[in-house]
Amino acid sequence: MTVRLSFASLIALALTTLPLHAEGDPEAGEKAFKKCRACHTVADGDRVIFKGGKAGPNLYGLIGRPAAGTDFRYSSAMQALGETGFVWDAENFTEFMQDPVGFVKTTLDDNGARTRMTQKLKAEDAADVAAWLASVGPAPTESGS
Template identity: 50%
Template sequence: MKLFTAATLGLLLSAGGASAEAHATGDAEKGENVFRKCKACHAVIDNDDEAIQKGGKTGPNLYGLFDRKAGSVEGFRYGASLVEAGEKGLVWTEADFVGYVADPRKFLQTYLEDTKAKSKMGFKLKDAEDATDLWAYLVSVGPEVGATAKE
């Protein structure tokens, strides 16, 4: 049985990189509509500086968010708690993204085990389905898994 499992795993790994969409459970089309709530602060700009979604600049570019270290977009001034979370290993996955957008301050306080942790993002997207749809959208317009997004 162990040999079968190892062989199967080897075949899956040699089959090539998985698509980023495999890391999203929501509906990307619905998520594109949810992004309207985010546009006041965030944009999605690809590595060629082409706007996938025009938006504000008070929040960081959300292109390539999947598996990106939290607080790491070069040139963006993050709050200290989000930078600390990234330094402690927080990389954006669907579960962490959904938890963060539901209540950024509470998420950081829990992640950092620090009741004084703060977030510069005051917006809360409490509907978990909207959050998973938004995640699916952001993953779908990001780079392929394994490709590097401009930080």
């Protein structure tokens, strides 16, 4: 399988070295995350931060993690995204949550790319959820230093 990246996608990948902090409101993000609970849990081992469903991957540590970076059974498009070296940050997560299928199509430059993620959030809610996930996840690590 060949993965072609658009210029915009390459720029987005290059920007993953920027800080992983989120610009949203973590308190509002915790409330907005309730829309995600049918499919997602946020847990670090036995420490459950938010108990939800298991139809989607555990989102603990998502900010700073490579796409398809856990032992969940991801769609082929999400696996392909991970194979490009794509790493989630607050900005690209916010963009993804506004249109998950459109995001993977554009990022992979593949009109046939699909994801199992169907929920969409408004930009503000998505930024708030990103901020909350960053606030409850592990501290970002400095790479390349």
